[in-house]
Amino acid sequence: MDRKLNIVIMGGGGILDQHAPGFERMSDFCEVKAVAEPDESRHERIRSLLKNPKLPIYENYEKLYELEDIDAVDIILPHHLHMDATIKAAQKGWHVLTEKVMARNTWECDRMIEACNAAGVRLVVCHDRRYAGHWVALKKVIESGVLGRILFWKLEHNQDVIFPPNAWVRHKDMIGGGAIMSCLTHQIDALRWMGGEIEQVNCMTVTEPGRMEGECIGLIGAQMQSGSIAQLSINWYTQSNGPPGFPLWYEFIHVTGTEGEAYFMAGFENGTFVKPRTPREKDETYSNDNVSFTFKAGEQGFFKVDHKHIDSGHVKCIEEFVKAARGEEALILTPGSDTVKTVEVAEAAYIAQVKNCNVSLPLKDRVRWEDRPY
Ligand SMILES: NC(=O)c1ccc[n+]([C@@H]2O[C@H](COP(=O)([O-])OP(=O)(O)OC[C@H]3O[C@@H](n4cnc5c(N)ncnc54)[C@H](O)[C@@H]3O)[C@@H](O)[C@H]2O)c1
Incomplete structure (x- = not known):
């Protein structure tokens, strides 16, 4: 052009x-x-x-x-x-x-x-x-293989979300359900991106009508095609991103593998960190696509991952x-052809919640919003 x-x-x-x-x-x-x-x-x-x-x-x-x-x-x-x-x-x-x-x-x-x-x-x-530096860094850590076979994923999204009385987000029909569809889809999308597709889900929710029609707290258990399992939660009723001095975390991903573990945290101690299961005998540096980290000889703590990607x-x-x-x-x-699968996981979670069972993916029925079973 x-x-x-x-x-x-x-x-x-x-x-x-x-x-x-x-x-x-x-x-x-x-x-x-x-x-x-x-x-x-x-x-x-x-x-x-x-x-x-x-x-x-x-x-x-x-x-x-x-x-x-x-x-x-x-x-x-x-x-x-x-x-x-x-x-x-x-x-x-x-x-x-x-x-x-x-x-x-x-x-x-x-x-x-x-x-x-x-x-x-x-x-x-x-x-x-998917485009943000620390998230890219975590994906590169996983791709480097240093964590071994991934066994467990824990992904959290915490926020204190209080909307004015007339806000669209309060209405199920406008937001598309509640906090899960609106924002836990960040975590679902990150999980699919880093860990592959999800095979089945179950789901529990908490609704607090003073906040919004849909759920403001949600928990998804996911079985991954890879064999690992994941726990994803959204909590729009926490003040953990609250006043300065009390930062717990806002978004958090913890990945456990057979050879090590890694986490990303936004808020307190912002960044991506990786830890080997067994300490190395000499320094080992990994570097891939502007992401790097070093396991220092003899040390077994979490090491911060450096990256040169844009953080926004x-x-x-x-x-x-x-x-x-x-x-x-x-x-x-x-x-869109990929992201529809993230929406599909959230939709499956809602179906699992109302039917009180595990729901397998892909979903068989794709229906208009007005005809949904949840
Ligand atoms: N990626 C993220 O981290 C993130 C964070 C917040 C919001 N979002 C997304 O951004 C989008 C907007 O969210 P927001 O927080 O900015 O909401 P918002 O309510 O602040 O803004 C939405 C705007 O759309 C306007 N609007 C409503 N009807 C309209 C119409 N017919 N024509 C033109 N404008 C109209 C509203 O007046 C409002 O100003 C949503 O999809 C939301 O999920 C993403």
């Missing part, structure tokens, strides 16, 4: 803070032409984040389809709008980047994939963790999406 990629953004809420630096980084290659955001109190912030005081802002994402010469869209809307916004964008021939979660269930994801395939445009889901997964994902939409070589780790 011998000009800048013209892009529009649908929605100008909280997550724009993370997306705007991505567009700034790629400003030689793309230009944000317009935004849609009905809440006028957010307009000044949007123009300021995108560093364009004259940026046109429309009251509804539908209005953006009337614009000419647009190449791509960044969808950061509530989840119940992701499918509609994607299908219409594809029909305009626009490449699509959509925030996680891809959509409310697999049926909706399938329609998005179909529409983008039919139009010959890219469909990328901003599951930002959003920025990196936007960089790769812009390259892909321009027809350039790009590292797309989260195409």
Whole structure:
């Protein structure tokens, strides 16, 4: 492409803070032409984040389809709008980047994939963790083989999520269930990325109606195709990301293998760490794709993993999406065709919860949101 990629953004809420630096980084290659955001109190912030005081802002994402010469869209809307916004964008021939979660269930994801395939445009889901430095570092540790055969995964997502009374996130129909579909999908996606596909799941949830209609706490037990098992939990009722001085952790992954273990922690002691089961007799350094760590001779503690990757997964994902939409070589780790499987695991967990049983993947029935059994 011998000009800048013209892009529009649908929605100008909280997550724009993370997306705007991505567009700034790629400003030689793309230009944000317009935004849609009905809440006028957010307009000044949007123009300021995108560093364009004259940026046109429309009251509804539908209005953006009337614009000419647009190449791509960044969808950061509530989840119940992701499918509609994607299908219409594809029909305009626009490449699509959509925030996680891809959509409310697999049926909706399938329609998005179909529409983008039919139009010959890219469909990328901003599951930002796959692009973020410390998460990449953990994946490289596992790929190095130093942990041996992986036996157990523990993945946690902790947050104190309190929404205003009218927030879309409080409504099951808008968020697509509750905290599991909305945010534990970060952990499900990371698990699939690092550990391969999931064979079956069970699930328990806690609902606290003062917070939201759907669950605000959820626990998934997963059997992996590899033979290992995983425990994934989301807790939107903890203050562990709370006041300074009391940081427990916010997101945490612990991987146990036959030869060692590793963890990633965001919040307290931010970073990725690895420990051999048996101390080494001499220093051993592992290095792969800008990720490195050294097992120091005679020491058996956890060693910090160094990496040279960008720590903001959003920025990196936007960089790769812009390259892909321009027809350039790009590292797309989260195409819709893959990310639908993350939604499928969360959907299977909801079915397991209401049926009180294990549910095997892949799911046999993919049904409209209105016809779901949970
Ligand atoms: N990757 C992450 O870590 C992360 C974190 C937070 C949110 N997200 C995702 O980002 C997306 C948006 O979440 P958010 O936290 O920014 O929510 P938000 O509520 O802050 O923002 C959503 C915005 O969409 C606007 N909107 C609603 N209907 C619209 C319409 N018809 N046309 C145009 N705009 C409309 C709302 O007014 C609101 O400002 C969701 O998919 C969410 O899951 C991702």
